[in-house]
Amino acid sequence: xxxxxxxxxxxxxxxAETLTPERLSGLSAxxxxxxxxxxxxxxxxxxxxxxxxxxxxGALPGALEFEGPCERIDRIGGGMGxxxxxxxxxxxxxxxxxxxxxxxxxxxxxGYGLATDLKDGMIRVGGDAGDALGGxxxxxxxxxxxxxxxxxxxxxxxxxxxxxxxxVVIGGDTxxxxxxxxxxxxxxxxxxxxxxxxxxxxxxxxxGLGGTDRVVPTFADCGVHDLVIIRLLARHLSSxxxxxxxxxxGSLRRYAGDTALDGRxxxxxxx
Amino acid sequence: MKxxxxxIDDTFAEAFGMQGTRIVITADTAPWAKIAAETMTxxxxxxxxxxxxAGIERLLPPEETPDGRPGAAILLFGMSRDALSTAVRNRxxxxxxxxPGTACYNGLDSEQKIPLGRPLRYxxxxxxxxxxxxxxxxxxxxxxxxxxLIEDExxxxxxxxxxNFLILGRSRDAVREASERAVVAxxxxxxxxxxxxxxxxxxxxxVGSRYPFLFASTNDAFSPVLKGLPGSAxxxxxxxxxxxxxxxxxxxxxxxxxxxxxxAIVEGGLDSGVTRISAGNYGGDLGAYKFHLRELxx
Numbered sequence: 001x002x003x004x005x006x007x008x009x010x011x012x013x014x015x016a017e018t019l020t021p022e023r024l025s026g027l028s029a030x031x032x033x034x035x036x037x038x039x040x041x042x043x044x045x046x047x048x049x050x051x052x053x054x055x056x057x058g059a060l061p062g063a064l065e066f067e068g069p070c071e072r073i074d075r076i077g078g079g080m081g082x083x084x085x086x087x088x089x090x091x092x093x094x095x096x097x098x099x100x101x102x103x104x105x106x107x108x109x110x111g112y113g114l115a116t117d118l119k120d121g122m123i124r125v126g127g128d129a130g131d132a133l134g135g136x137x138x139x140x141x142x143x144x145x146x147x148x149x150x151x152x153x154x155x156x157x158x159x160x161x162x163x164x165x166x167x168v169v170i171g172g173d174t175x176x177x178x179x180x181x182x183x184x185x186x187x188x189x190x191x192x193x194x195x196x197x198x199x200x201x202x203x204x205x206x207x208g209l210g211g212t213d214r215v216v217p218t219f220a221d222c223g224v225h226d227l228v229i230i231r232l233l234a235r236h237l238s239s240x241x242x243x244x245x246x247x248x249x250g251s252l253r254r255y256a257g258d259t260a261l262d263g264r265x266x267x268x269x270x271x
Numbered sequence: 272m273k274x275x276x277x278x279i280d281d282t283f284a285e286a287f288g289m290q291g292t293r294i295v296i297t298a299d300t301a302p303w304a305k306i307a308a309e310t311m312t313x314x315x316x317x318x319x320x321x322x323x324x325a326g327i328e329r330l331l332p333p334e335e336t337p338d339g340r341p342g343a344a345i346l347l348f349g350m351s352r353d354a355l356s357t358a359v360r361n362r363x364x365x366x367x368x369x370x371p372g373t374a375c376y377n378g379l380d381s382e383q384k385i386p387l388g389r390p391l392r393y394x395x396x397x398x399x400x401x402x403x404x405x406x407x408x409x410x411x412x413x414x415x416x417x418x419x420l421i422e423d424e425x426x427x428x429x430x431x432x433x434x435n436f437l438i439l440g441r442s443r444d445a446v447r448e449a450s451e452r453a454v455v456a457x458x459x460x461x462x463x464x465x466x467x468x469x470x471x472x473x474x475x476x477x478v479g480s481r482y483p484f485l486f487a488s489t490n491d492a493f494s495p496v497l498k499g500l501p502g503s504a505x506x507x508x509x510x511x512x513x514x515x516x517x518x519x520x521x522x523x524x525x526x527x528x529x530x531x532x533x534x535a536i537v538e539g540g541l542d543s544g545v546t547r548i549s550a551g552n553y554g555g556d557l558g559a560y561k562f563h564l565r566e567l568x569x
Contacts, residue, residue: 165403186402203400228297228374228420229402229411231338236405264400 002032003053006068010049012040013092017075019046021062021083021102029054066091071111077104080121093130096123098137099147109153118144118166125149131156131175134163142183144168150240157194160187163204169242179206182265186233190245193267201258201265207233208269209248215267219257224271226251272565274533276541277548279564284435284529285552286560289324289348290355291430291520292385293378295331296367301341305330307373308343311366315347316467317516319476319487323358324348324432324518326464337376338420344378346464348432348518355427356385363421364391368412374420377407379520381426388412388421431560434463434517434525437475437493437549438536443511445544447471450513452539453532460531462524463517475514478553490551508546522560530567 002024004016015038024032032054033047046052062083066076074092077085081101090108097113099121109127115134129151134144135158142164154172161177163185173191181200186207193208199216207230215221234246252268272279296311298304308327315325325347336342347362349355367375368391377387388410392399395412401423402409408423438453440446454470457463465471480488491497493512498505505512515532519525533548550564 167404184401186404205402225417227411227418228338228340229404229409229418231340232404232409232420235337235339239405264398 001055001063001065002029003065003067004046005051005053006066006070006073007049007051009069010039010072013072013074014039014049015075015078016066016073017078017097019064020077020080021064021085022081024064025062027054074111076106077102077123080104090127096121096149099123110151112156114151115144115147115149115168118147118149120146122147123149125151125153127151128153128172129155129159129170131158132161133159133170134161134166134168136162144185148240150242154191155189160185160206163187167236169237169240169245171245173210178208179204179267182206184265188233188237188245188249190248198255198258198265198267200261200263201267202261202263203265205265206267207249207252208267209245211269212267215255215269216258218260219255219267220259222254222256222266224251224253227254230268272568274537274568275539277537277545279533279568280547280549281565282550283552283555283564284433284550284562285555285558286431286433286435286525286562287558288560289350289430289432289518290352290427291346291348291379291518292355292359292425292427293328293520294345294347294359294363294387294425295336295342295376295378296345297331297336297338297340297342297374297376298370299340299372301330303370303372304341304343307367307370308345310370311362312345312347312466313366315362316472318348318350318354318432322349323355323362324464324466325358325362326466326470326518328461328464329458338374340374346462346518346520348430348466352383352385352427359385359387359425360390363387364394368394368414368419368421371416375422377422377425379426379428381428383427384424385427386423387425388423391421428520430518430520431522431525432518433558434519434529434560434562435475435514435551436529436533436564437512437514437551438545439493439505439509439512439547439549440543440545441508441510442544446511446513449536449539449543449545450515452535453515456531456535457515457517457528460524460528462521463519463528465515465517465528467516470515472514472516473512475512475551478557493549504549506547514551525560526562526567529562529564533564533568 029052078097093111094113112130136143143162145164157175182204192210193212234249237246328344331342475490476487492504
């Protein structure tokens with residue numbers, strides 16, 4: 001295991017995208033501290049901002065841990081393909097961006113753009129997530145295209161917007177435009193869906209177990225159904241340690257849409 | 272070799288390579304899961320005329336199925352991957368898609384796959400949607416009852432068809448009852464099915480016929496109504512012969528089923544009316560697998 005202890009709160013944002021288990025494999029603490037690090041618009045060194053400790057006894061190889069104030073450390077776990085990265089506390093923006101595998105854990109909250117362009121892997125956030133969770137890179141039509149994101153708390157606006165594939169589970173409420181323009185994939189919220197959830201939805205499922213104040217009017221009420229796919233999803237959530245949410249997934253009211261776009265997706269709400 | 276007084280012939284069962292798959296069916300209730308499984312495995316005794324050999328491996332309690340409902344595990348075997356794929360598509364489409372409350376899943380982890388729900392999704396006429404959960408891809412097809420759920424593809428693996436043994440005895444009742452005991456014991460073995468009615472076949476066949484249009488015909492050497500004639504393999508004490516055919520995913524599973532079946536029979540001893548156990552083969556030149564009875568029972 002390699003630990004990165006933040007020396008002090010940086011005055012500008014730092015990109016930690018180069019600090020992944022694959023890239024650091026086999027390097028000593030001294031070698032890692034000499035690696036370049038993007039700080040604001042300058043290139044400095046890892047050792048300028050982090051105290052690096054390697055080879056903690058009993059720890060798993062391929063594991064990175066970030067400690068200290070990380071709110072201004074962006075892109076933690078970005079592009080990682082294997083191993084694990086743990087942030088003890090809050091993470092900055094774009095945590096887990098373009099991940100292709102491995103597991104990213106944030107014990108606190110994550111900032112803007114969590115899981116942007118996620119391709120595979122697992123992201124767990126113990127607190128809340130900011131806006132644009134699972135979104136797309138600039139200029140790209142589709143957002144997150146695989147993997148799983150679990151946020152224990154609430155998530156901001158545009159959660160899962162243009163999501164293409166994968167599973168997003170939010171324990172609490174979500175902000176406006178949750179799943180707007182959803183291409184495929186699944187979003188489950190334990191709390192309430194914000195306004196305009198699913199607007200422009202093409203395919204895929206938004207499951208709002210806390211309901212919503214108003215369903216977008218271009219969705220058709222298909223009635224209450226006991227769907228086998230929901231049983232499978234509930235079992236899968238239980239296997240991910242989300243039994244309390246899974247237990248709430250029984251018969252649900254299905255809204256099909258977005259009919260404004262000939263969409264074949266659905267919003268599922270409590271019966 | 273004699274076990275409990277019953278003669279075990281020094282012979283072997285000759286079996287063939289096949290392609291096998293396991294499909295798991297679930298339904299709202301156990302009876303409907305069984306109905307679906309029985310319907311899907313109907314007319315699937317022999318590839319000679321059925322195109323596929325299939326049977327119910329076992330009924331599954333809710334805790335063993337993907338969706339937590341009662342279910343059944345079905346094994347199907349074809350002579351090629353294409354033949355198996357076609358048979359699975361047709362049988363699932365006509366017997367499972369149509370059956371109230373059912374869902375259909377892959378039951379075999381394997382690198383090799385055949386389409387399962389992929390060709391059937393078109394029944395949804397554009398309303399079908401795919402859903403990926405936990406690494407598995409499913410198709411949701413709207414039907415009049417609600418929604419039919421089926422996994423996208425199923426695993427397939429090299430398998431074995433035609434394991435067998437023959438039960439010979441002094442009366443029809445004695446041989447049938449002994450065969451029934453064997454099938455009960457063999458159904459405890461995983462990865463095998465006995466595809467004939469009740470697991471038992473009375474019309475064992477030999478390769479070829481005196482008629483050029485027929486490539487299999489009655490096993491006259493083991494027909495008791497022909498005993499005493501030249502070519503008969505039966506002694507005067509034999510009044511009936513039944514066969515149990517075994518298809519399995521692995522050689523070891525067929526061996527285990529063969530042993531379980533024969534041991535269940537010989538437990539009854541000579542008093543049960545069974546006098547001899549034999550096996551069907553074609554001289555050893557046709558099948559890639561040979562199950563020597565005496566070696567298995569050592």
